[in-house]
Amino acid sequence: MTTATACPVLAVKEGLERFARKEMCGRCLPCPAGVLSAIAALERFSQGAGTQRDLELLSRVGELLPQLARCPRGQNAGEQVAKLMAEEGEALRAHLAGRCPAGECASLVKYKVVPEKCTMCDECRRACPQDAILGEPYVAWRGDNRPYQIILELCNGCGACVEACPEGAIEKL
Ligand code: SF4
Ligand code: SF4
C-alpha cells in the first residue's frame, strides 16, 4: 500500500481504494464492509467533514478487520487502518478541525496571493474554475492598480491558479 502523498489520511484512503479495486474479492463480509466504510470515513476526513463517529468507526475497523478478515490481504488492509489510528492521532485531529498539516487534501488547502510578487497579469483569475479571484489587469496610467486577491470562501483548493501564475505569487496559506 505505497503512495506518494505526505498526508497519512490520504495515503491510507488511497491504499484502501487500490485494494478495493484490485484485490478485494468479497468472499467474506467483514472485509468489504470494513474497507468500504473506512474509505468513506477517510474521504470525509479529507474534505474536512470527518466526525467523532468516523473516528470511532475507523477504530473499530482497525481493531476488528485484522481479526475477522479471512486472508492476509484483508488483514493487511485492517492493519493499515489500525496503524493510522495508533500513529497519526495528531493528523486525524487536525483534519477533524478542518486542517491538513501536509497541505495535500485539496478541500482543506487554501491559497493566498503574495502582493509583492503579483504583477497583475490576470492569468490566475482566468484559470480559476470557481471565480474565486478578484483583480483587474495592470494598466500603466492608472494610479490604483492593486494586487489580486483570493476569496477563501469560494476557493476549493484545486491549485489551478498556482499552475497558471508566472510569478510564483500564489502560495498555500
Ligand atoms: S479478507 Fe481476503 S478473502 Fe475476505 S474479502 Fe478480503 S480479500 Fe477476499
Ligand atoms: S485554488 Fe483553485 S479555486 Fe482556489 S483560487 Fe486557485 S484556481 Fe481558484
Ligand code: SF4
Ligand atoms: S497570475 Fe500571479 S502575477 Fe498574475 S495576477 Fe495572478 S497572482 Fe498576480
